[in-house]
Amino acid sequence: MTTVREIHVAVGVIFREGKVLIARRPDHVHQGGLLEFPGGKVEAGETVQQALVREIFEETGLRIAPEALEPVIEVRHDYGDKRVFLDVWEASSAEGIPEGREGQKVRWVEVGKLADSDFPAANRPIIRALRLPRQYAITGAAAGVEAYLEQLEQALHSAGPELCLLRAPELSDDTYAQLAAWSLESCIANNVKLMLHGAPSLLEQFPGACGLHLPWHQARQHSVRPVSGDYLLAVSCHSAEEIAHATQLQADFITLGPVRPTPSHPGASGMGWNRFQELVAASGVPVYALGGLSLPDIAEARSRGGQGVAGISFWWPST
Template identity: 75%
Template sequence: MTAVQDIHVAVGVIFREGNVLIARRPDHVHQGGLLEFPGGKVEAGETVQQALVREIREETGLRIPPDTLEPVIEIRHDYGDKRVILDVWETSTAEGEPEGREGQEIRWLDVRELADADFPAANRPIIRALRLPRHYAITGSALSAEAFLKQVQERVKEAPPELCLLRAPEFSEEVYVELADWSLEVCQASESALMLHGAPSLLEHSPGVSGLHLPWQEARQHSARPVPSGYLLAISCHNEEEIAHAGQLQADFITLGPVKPTPSHPGAPGMGWGRFRELVAAATVPVYALGGLSPQDVAEARRAGAQGIAGISFWWPRV
């Protein structure tokens, strides 16, 4: 039996004037004809950053100052005949004008133009990561439905989030659906994307939302992706088993925690950044760090492999 080959690949996400540099793979190579983010194999003795600077220079002529590279996501993907580890880094300070020095087509594209079907499967989590913000705001508790809606209106007006999770377990499903409709209007007016929290059936009542976040107790009941591809799917995870199941369900991103002790889960110990980093390494989708975090923790979360942070306290005032 032939051993499956492991390939460590450095991938560059190069921004310029709001667009990202994309190349087309030659027809004769693996996954030929598809689009990709430029980069190449990490050679023995090289750091990922060194490999990326070298590969980008060889492929496109662009010069990248190594200290401008920031981590995006690390992806492990099994194609069957080969396993790849994609180490993805981004920069917006590449110097020079790009050219396809290996005969490949290259072009600048808006991130919103990137379509899953045009890329190898392993590249698709990169697209998710580029579209997702650094902060995932979550609604907290309120004394009544009216107070809850007032808080949503005030918070979205004062600090509009790019992505917001409508989490309100204290209310009935009937009240939650009404809150979702009202909150969607508020979020759309501020160009904030709204995620619902609960069962897939909620989307039947509020089809205009951006997606659905499954709590683990709901996610464990499904064996395949339970929402259409036009919606984002998020899943709450806490360990390796749950992360693996989220991958099986083709989640677009997950939350992982608690990293630190948090008032919303009294008595639950935080896993700490070391354990968080270990778990993120097993994920195949973007991961938001969750639990007792503030905007000041974003840099630490990013160093641990996270997309950013998710939470209630940094956005929603305590009752």
């Protein structure tokens, strides 16, 4: 049996005025004709930052300082005839005017207009990571539905998250549905995207939501993605096995924790940042760190390969 060697590829996401630089792959190469982010193979003896600085200059003429690069995501993908490890980094400062020095067409594109079908399959998690915010706000406890709505309104106005999860496992299905209807109205009015927590049927009731977050006991019941690609799909994970299952479901992102001990899970020890980093490296999807974290922990989560942090305390009003 022939072993297919994994190719380490440095990928650069270059931002300028809210847009990212993309190029079209030449027709004669692997995945030819599709779009790609600039970058190339990491050569022996190079760091990924050195490879990106070299490749981006060779391909586009742009100059980037190695210290300006920040990690985005690591993606491993098997095309059958080729296995790639995409080591993705971003930069918001690059000197020069880009040009296709290898005959490729280059242009700036808004992140919201990046389409999966225009890129090789391995790029799907990259596009998700670029579209997702650094913080994932989760609703906390409240003394009844009316108090829930009052606290939600307060949190939306004071914290202004981009993405919010309506999590209320203590409520009955009917009460949660009532709360979801009112919460969706508030989130839309405040330009906040709302994720629902529970079974896929919730999206049939509330198609205006942006997606569904499956708790693990729901996720384990499915073997294929249970919602259409028009919606985001998230999964709560706590182990490598659960992450593998979420990947099988083609989750757009996951939450992983607890990283630190939390009052909501007394007696449960946190996995720590080192274990979090190990699990993220093997995940291939955007991962939010969860458990005992606050907004200042975003930098640590990012340095460990995570998308950012998810949680309640950093935005939800205390009762």
